[in-house]
Amino acid sequence: MFNPQKKGGTGPGKKDHPKDYAVTIITSGCHFSGKLYCKGATRIGGKVDGEIVSEGLLIIEEEAIISAEVKAEDIVIQGHLRGTVEAHGKVELSPTCVFEGDIITPVLVVQEGAQFNGRTTMDPNRIMDRQANHDHTAYSTPVLGGTIRPEELSKVDMSMNGPEINANL
Numbered sequence: 001m002f003n004p005q006k007k008g009g010t011g012p013g014k015k016d017h018p019k020d021y022a023v024t025i026i027t028s029g030c031h032f033s034g035k036l037y038c039k040g041a042t043r044i045g046g047k048v049d050g051e052i053v054s055e056g057l058l059i060i061e062e063e064a065i066i067s068a069e070v071k072a073e074d075i076v077i078q079g080h081l082r083g084t085v086e087a088h089g090k091v092e093l094s095p096t097c098v099f100e101g102d103i104i105t106p107v108l109v110v111q112e113g114a115q116f117n118g119r120t121t122m123d124p125n126r127i128m129d130r131q132a133n134h135d136h137t138a139y140s141t142p143v144l145g146g147t148i149r150p151e152e153l154s155k156v157d158m159s160m161n162g163p164e165i166n167a168n169l
Helices: 124-132 150-155
Strands: 023-026 031-039 041-044 047-060 065-077 080-087 090-093 098-104 107-110 115-121 139-141 146-148
Touching: 023 031, 080 090
Parallel strands: 023 041, 031 047, 041 047, 047 065, 065 080, 065 090, 080 098, 090 107, 098 115
Antiparallel strands: 139 146
16 A cells, blocks of 8 residues: 555655765764765764765865865865865865865865965866866856956956065075
8 A cells, every 4th residue: 555666656766865965974073984985965073084985065074183085076175184185076175274185176266264285286187077067158266266257357457467576685
């Protein structure tokens, strides 16, 4: 009578539970050591040592202390992270972020106040793939935290000339 497999059943089907709806949360006070693999969105507020692989958005909360190799689609770092970070999409360093290590990503956003001590590699192949999939009507300006539309380009001073400094020592 209640079998969802029967014709006309109202039970959940495979389409009702896509992997994108999965959410993993490790709250502050939790400590994990080893390889953490997550599907969907992931929030980490506790302590993690080892490796993190997330098939989706990964948010490292302000209270988090991470020492790991991290791979995810997109990463937002608000807490402390030491290690290597690799993202297929975007890495964002929030104002409360303290990061020490290497970042490999096609898009890096560093907000004012973020502490970044390390190296970054912006893989041109990933950048080209990402640009091919986006609308080209606006230009991202991660340093300024905004967007410049084509009609505004003529108003932007793109010169690299700054004040001259004469230092005769």
